[in-house]
Amino acid sequence: MGIVIGLTGGIASGKSTVSALFKEYDIPVVDADVVAREVVEPGEPALAAIVDAFGAEILLPDGTLDRPKLGSIIFRDSGKREALNGIVHPVVREKMTAARDRLKPGHPAVVLDIPLLFEGDQLHLVDKVVVVSVDFDVQLERLMHRNNLTEQAALDRIASQMPLADKAAKADAVIDNNGSIDDTKEQLKQLLTSWNIIEGAH
Ligand SMILES: CC(C)(COP(=O)(O)OP(=O)(O)OC[C@H]1O[C@@H](n2cnc3c(N)ncnc32)[C@H](O)[C@@H]1O)[C@@H](O)C(=O)NCCC(=O)NCCS
Numbered sequence: 001m002g003i004v005i006g007l008t009g010g011i012a013s014g015k016s017t018v019s020a021l022f023k024e025y026d027i028p029v030v031d032a033d034v035v036a037r038e039v040v041e042p043g044e045p046a047l048a049a050i051v052d053a054f055g056a057e058i059l060l061p062d063g064t065l066d067r068p069k070l071g072s073i074i075f076r077d078s079g080k081r082e083a084l085n086g087i088v089h090p091v092v093r094e095k096m097t098a099a100r101d102r103l104k105p106g107h108p109a110v111v112l113d114i115p116l117l118f119e120g121d122q123l124h125l126v127d128k129v130v131v132v133s134v135d136f137d138v139q140l141e142r143l144m145h146r147n148n149l150t151e152q153a154a155l156d157r158i159a160s161q162m163p164l165a166d167k168a169a170k171a172d173a174v175i176d177n178n179g180s181i182d183d184t185k186e187q188l189k190q191l192l193t194s195w196n197i198i199e200g201a202h
């Protein structure tokens with residue numbers, strides 16, 4: 001029976017980057033962001049609930065969710081963010097739990113990549129928590145660059161989450177992703193070795 005690792009961090013701190021490194025060890029990763037996209041596809045009940053709460057103008061002409069528009073609303077307004085979370089999170093949690101239970105028996109470790117693991121009180125889903133951490137200025141720079149955001153929009157997104165340092169303080173292990181990908185890869189290898197998930201020579 002595999003150990004369930006909760007992978008979290010701040011927005012753009014490098015969770016997807018570290019997820020890809022876990023996969024190199026054949027450790028399966030279930031990504032909450034991917035699940036959260038699936039549950040709002042056209043025809044899904046969560047999309048209908050979002051339209052009820054935010055109006056039909058939250059849809060693109062083809063009936064799919066206008067993600068940049070919804071993001072520009074909810075990252076600036078905590079009440080609206082809570083309304084969206086209340087619609088999407090229960091469905092995501094149910095699907096993450098099912099994926100975890102399906103994968104756990106066949107693998108030495110399973111990773112649940114959950115950005116809001118702490119904020120959403122989802123610690124009960126996992127056995128250990130790994131936080132991917134970066135300094136604030138690196139996070140801001142990478143976020144602005146990756147999402148092509150203004151500084152203010154990037155600051156709003158960062159402020160909508162628990163401070164990364166608080167997450168790091170609560171983690172079982174912290175991966176420092178300020179340096180190169182190779183530095184990060186080496187830290188993951190050390191961690192998986194010390195938790196007896198891989199052998200040192202791997
Ligand atoms: C607001 C939405 C439409 C914006 O979509 P967009 O494509 O721009 O961003 P994406 O989904 O790729 O998320 C990027 C990152 O934003 C952060 N984030 C997303 N939603 C939230 C939220 N509700 N609160 C705080 N941070 C969030 C996470 O770090 C996530 O990794 C989308 O993020 C969404 O539907 N969010 C609600 C669901 C959710 O909480 N997802 C996070 C994991 S369950």
Ligand SMILES: Nc1ncnc2c1ncn2[C@@H]1O[C@H](COP(=O)(O)OP(=O)(O)OP(=O)(O)O)[C@@H](O)[C@H]1O
Pocket residue numbers: 009010011012013014015016017018033115142143146177178179180181184
């Ligand atoms: N060690 C690194 N050196 C340079 N760039 C990096 C490094 N790690 C990640 N990045 C870049 O920083 C950005 C954020 O990384 P990534 O997408 O992995 O973060 P994330 O935590 O998964 O983000 P989100 O919370 O939005 O899902 C990406 O553009 C990625 O290519």
